[in-house]
Amino acid sequence: MEREGFLVKQGEWLIPATDDDRNEILSLKDGDIVPYKLNDARRLWRNKKYWLLLKKVQEHLSEKMAKKFPTPEKIHTEIKLQNGHFDVHVTLGGKETYVVSSKVGSTAFKNMGEKRFKEFVKNEAKPTILKYFLKDVDEETFDNEFLNLIFND
Secondary structure, three states, X not given: OOXXXXXXXXXXXXXXXXXXXHHHHXXXXXXXXXXXXXXXXXXXXXXXXXXXXXXXHHHOOOHHHHHXXXXXXXXXXXXXXXXXXXXXXXXXXXXXXXXXXOOOOOOOOOOOOHHHHHHHHHHHHHHHHHHHHOOOOXXXXXXXXXXXXXXXX
16 A cells, blocks of 8 residues: 655654654554655755744735635635636536636646745745735735745744
């Protein structure tokens, strides 16, 4: 059975990135061989900072927008919808609806590596946030006060 998880390099060691990854490793038997491949894996800390950025955006929304987008998750969903990361689903009644897709531009770790995630934030999330969510914030202020949360390596 194929499983997927993430490890974090600390010195000479590879440490499980999440509790789920730790539990998967604990389920292995002594002597089990675990294949791996190195890829453009997104950094867990950058993902966490992205969610902090969305939380900060949500805290700065106008009252009207805060009612429409009460959580960072709602903002993230809208960013994906505004940038075409959806499938069109036709209901049994014939109504077309948009469904954020795990296939079309998913931001999940397994679907979006570090390079693509940086592009998503800079080329899709940032313009969408400035256009729809923080209309009164100029690009320089956004970069200094919001985007630097993610990209100050």
